[in-house]
Amino acid sequence: MKNNFKIIAFDADDTLWVNEPFYRETEKKFFDLLQDFGTPEFLNEELFNTEMQNLALYGYGAKGLTLSMTETALRVSNQRVNAKTIAAIVNLGKELIQKPLVLLEGVEEVLKTLHKSNNRLIVVTKGDLLDQERKLLNSGLGQYFHHVEIVSDKKEENYQKLLKKLEVAPDDFLMIGNSRKSDIIPVVNIGAFAIFVPYHTSWQHEEADKIESSHCLEVAHIKEVLNIIEW
Amino acid sequence: MKNNFKIIAFDADDTLWVNEPFYRETEKKFFDLLQDFGTPEFLNEELFNTEMQNLALYGYGAKGLTLSMTETALRVSNQRVNAKTIAAIVNLGKELIQKPLVLLEGVEEVLKTLHKSNNRLIVVTKGDLLDQERKLLNSGLGQYFHHVEIVSDKKEENYQKLLKKLEVAPDDFLMIGNSRKSDIIPVVNIGAFAIFVPYHTSWQHEEADKIESSHCLEVAHIKEVLNIIEW
Structure with missing residues (x-):
């Protein structure tokens, strides 16, 4: 060359x-928050599908991930997820943005x-x-x-x-x-x-x-x- | 000059x-969604405060507004807002991104x-x-x-x-x-x-x-x- x-x-x-390990960590916490609605494997697939569907609208980055996590939580729970969990998801996104x-x-x-x-x-x-x-x-x-x-x-x-x-x-x-x-x-x-x-x-x-x-x-x-x- | x-x-x-009129329209729909929790004037002030607090983290644009609307809804409702309303807020953000x-x-x-x-x-x-x-x-x-x-x-x-x-x-x-x-x-x-x-x-x-x-x-x-x- x-x-x-x-x-x-x-x-x-x-x-x-370092970036991707912080994203993986955030996703893991998201799966924990939603454990009543599915296994980590199921939730991972659902989240990835949501992200792919939203990619043209949201692009890349932590804000898009936060919105896709919120949307996934609403969908997999059949809109039964409570406000506390949504608040925790929004905070996960803010934490991700502020990683060292x-x-x-x-x-x-x-x-x-x-x-x-x-x-x-x-x-x-x-x-x-x-x-x-x-x-x-x-x-x-x-x-x-x-x-x-x-x-x-x-x-x-x-x-x-x-x-x-x-x-x-x-x-x-x-x-x-x-x-x-x-x-x-x-x-x-x-x-x-x-x-x-x-x-x-x-x-x-x-x-x-x-x-x-x-x-x-x-x-x-x-x-x-x-x-x-x-x- | x-x-x-x-x-x-x-x-x-x-x-x-045209941009700002679409943002105003989105905010108006957001105030309607949350009318049980306050007047449009009150909600407008709460939303603006949330946006200002989040500006350094989220920057400008529709994704930041959507996250700030979600956070405002959680706060003014004392986390009593239901999942349907959160879903409607996420959709308001998507609609805003797709305005003509x-x-x-x-x-x-x-x-x-x-x-x-x-x-x-x-x-x-x-x-x-x-x-x-x-x-x-x-x-x-x-x-x-x-x-x-x-x-x-x-x-x-x-x-x-x-x-x-x-x-x-x-x-x-x-x-x-x-x-x-x-x-x-x-x-x-x-x-x-x-x-x-x-x-x-x-x-x-x-x-x-x-x-x-x-x-x-x-x-x-x-x-x-x-x-x-x-x-």
């Missing part, structure tokens, strides 16, 4: 900092090194804008990034629009992230480059098979990025 | 298309004219990204804009960050919008230019007094923008 780029873009959640920021190991070293050598680094994320700005502020990583780009989804068309906005050719754009579906496959498909850094926990909506391409690499740890990119 | 700019930015809601797109009169003519003469036009909005992308798509106005910028708020620091990201000097940036508080005052305060185009309905959170500055103008109708900017 080539080793220099005009823009190096990092996914945020579970690439720079936990940086992933090696991230700061990689960003510092690339930034020092004048690589232009940006964040590209499909989370909620306010959530992501708060996380970036709490992470202390803001100094390394030129700016943050929030996209409503990470499909080929979203990357195409982004590259046009950034006025950068696909050949000069590298994306680094933990979702093959969102950070790797669409990027490679539009002719840009990608490095996959897996994370141990991922949302079932983000799962996709490995692809073979001279435009992408898979590494075990984010520090390996420094063996690939010129700095 | 000067008459040419590198970037002309338009606010979206109630500058390009109604362009404001004169907008398309202004955009078409400015775009033809090679002005670089962008949208700058603090609404929810997905909502705004959907509205832009439904508006048919996408062709006139270079891109959309979503900001988590419209304070001086947000505009400063935006101008840095766009690599444009304050002197080359014009903002056009219907909120003095969000579109005019912070823009003028950082040395850029602004045109205020009032709209008949505004959220109490957006109200602010008129300011006097050579960097801003107030017009009665968006078409007057064509008398001010070079095209």
Whole structure:
């Protein structure tokens, strides 16, 4: 793979900092709240279905999850769930938004090194804008990034629009992230480059098979990025 | 005021298309749903307080409003509100997200004219990204804009960050919008230019007094923008 780029873009959640485990924890508490109405497996399926149905309306992020949990609670209980449980669900969502920021190991070293050598680094994320700005502020990583780009989804068309906005050719754009579906496959498909850094926990909506391409690499740890990119 | 700019930015809601009246309508339906627990005036004040308390967590947009309506319903009812009412509130939020797109009169003519003469036009909005992308798509106005910028708020620091990201000097940036508080005052305060185009309905959170500055103008109708900017 080539080793220099005009823009190096990092996914945020579970690439720079911990996110998915907090979502799993929130869901587990939600299943506990609703244990009178079904097993965790049943509730998980119901919640996932609600989220998929609402995705076009709500997009990604904690607010959409909170609304989908509320809707799922109403449905699986045949509207018998009580107000206290609804209040607890709304609070679960607020707790999720306020989780501490936990940086992933090696991230700061990689960003510092690339930034020092004048690589232009940006964040590209499909989370909620306010959530992501708060996380970036709490992470202390803001100094390394030129700016943050929030996209409503990470499909080929979203990357195409982004590259046009950034006025950068696909050949000069590298994306680094933990979702093959969102950070790797669409990027490679539009002719840009990608490095996959897996994370141990991922949302079932983000799962996709490995692809073979001279435009992408898979590494075990984010520090390996420094063996690939010129700095 | 000067008459040419590198970037002309338009606010979206109630500058390009109808928004606030749909929010007022949604709130009115919410007050009807909760009439057992208080007058519209009381509920309006309670809802506004909840929204203000949640603003730092939820930001702007329909999802935050839906969660704040739910929380208000739980509080004013002392958690006696029933599940049917909660379901109706969640549905009010979904209806709001799916309101038809109604362009404001004169907008398309202004955009078409400015775009033809090679002005670089962008949208700058603090609404929810997905909502705004959907509205832009439904508006048919996408062709006139270079891109959309979503900001988590419209304070001086947000505009400063935006101008840095766009690599444009304050002197080359014009903002056009219907909120003095969000579109005019912070823009003028950082040395850029602004045109205020009032709209008949505004959220109490957006109200602010008129300011006097050579960097801003107030017009009665968006078409007057064509008398001010070079095209």
